[in-house]
Amino acid sequence: MSEAIVVENLTKVYGRPGTGLLAVDQIGFEVHEGEVFGFLGPNGAGKTTTQRMLTTLLEPTSGRIVIFGHDLARDAYPVKRQMGLVPEESNVYTELTAWDNLMFTAQLYRVPRHERAQRAQQLLESFGLWEKRNVRVENFSKGMRRRLSIAMAIIHRPRLLFLDEPTPGLDTQSAHAIRDLIRQLNAEGTTIFLTTHQIEEANQLCDRVAIINHGHIAAIDTPERLKAAFRRVQSVEVALEPDGQTHGGALSALAGVTHVVKMGDKWRLYTQDPSMLLPQVTDYARASGLRLISLSTLGPSLEDVFLELTGQQVGTIRHDMAEEGPRRRGMKGQMGGGR
């Protein structure tokens, strides 16, 4: 498999070396051609700094970046022609129409004159913006601007596309559409470098992820392998009726429970052995005269892995339950226990 990106000992110090702020410290990784590579990390971890170095916007303090065989420090021009960039903020020209934005970008990337209009029409149609092509972008919604920003980044058909936080702040429909778009681009052969702090998004989209924290790479692997490496972060989730804060003490006293987190109307009990814990939970419900509304076991999510690797305790950050459905593997649904 050929490499789209090779990064070796990459370091970035903001300001003067010695007195400046170390943002990225000796990181190294490879991105294979044709994959969706996720670059995850908490705020301030060095994600955007790394991406800005990869896209030539920042000069590394030391280290080497090779993209499609070209050393970025010496030979950036051919790389720039083959990459597209979608920054966190949709950097579209709001005073221009969608059509003019695409035409300008096509000129900037030297798309042959006779192909510009055809490509622009194709992109606007597939991104659902054709009807609005003559509307000034200042009248566009955030989601429409985002889609236009992606269209502008791919009008020259780049081999490598950098996406920085593509979906935060978008409504569910727009975010879903953009994720589909990323999958489609990747299926057509574009290598995607996705910078995000939305872990579930990375879980859904990425072939491999790198987790960066405090300027260091904490782990690189496929999402499933990363989860498998953290089997100790398993849990049992239970909803009891009537619910109440008093259950916390009793549940955390059950054998094998490392800690308990209240999550809405449910309790999550972290353990290394869910199978041993399940009968204890049903026994507790029965003994206390409680109705067991639901009982599930959960494997480690990518978020759990992320929190473990970034040094934050599992359960200290709110878990987005709506996004976690696919990883459930236990007894979900109504259960008539406790009687």
Next chain:
Amino acid sequence: MILKDLRTQYLRPGMIMFAFLMPFFMFFSFAVRRDMAAAQGVARLLALTTFFTASAAGPFIIPLERRVGTYDRLLAAPMSLLTLLAGKAAVGALFAMGVSVFSLLVGVVAFGATIARPWLLVAGITLGSFSFSALGLIFGSIPTRNPGDVQMPSTLLRWALMFVSGVFIPLAEMAPAARAVAYISPLTYAQDLMNHAVLGMGTLSSWLDLALLLACGLLFMVPPVLMHRRARRLGY
């Protein structure tokens, strides 16, 4: 890029104020109640227009583009830094040339001024606009996203260059020390060139004026390149 910049940036209120109205305000504030021939007034107005209009673009537009992120789009595009900066200088120069043509029309139509050497006028406006646009780029290259941070120092310098130049007191009437200071300002050469073009006479050689304006323009392109490289290296 030229058309895009003209459409997206040059009709903003700040640009109209600093680039279009300012030279007229400056001219009228010094011209009223002074005994000045129409042609002399037109020469001064043209020099002021090229100077203020062309040098206003960089400090206003580049920080704005940085703020909305469109400047990163240009920096990441497949072109050299020098190409990008030359393009920015060219847009500012074209805008200044357009405003200068408007000033010329005002002078010719409203005040009945005549032009002694039209080709020199074209060369002077073109070179002056490019040179002063490059001067503006120096301030536009200060790594900030707020045009206000750049406007203050750029306005201060431009006013200083205007006051020491031969725009309001002709070079020939200046004391030797004042004249020595006037030679520091590129506006002095633009004004002398406009005098040659409109009045048919100047203090220095018109060829020297042209050569020095060209040299200033090229020289003014160096700091923006270095400042952009420094910002990229240090991460500002």
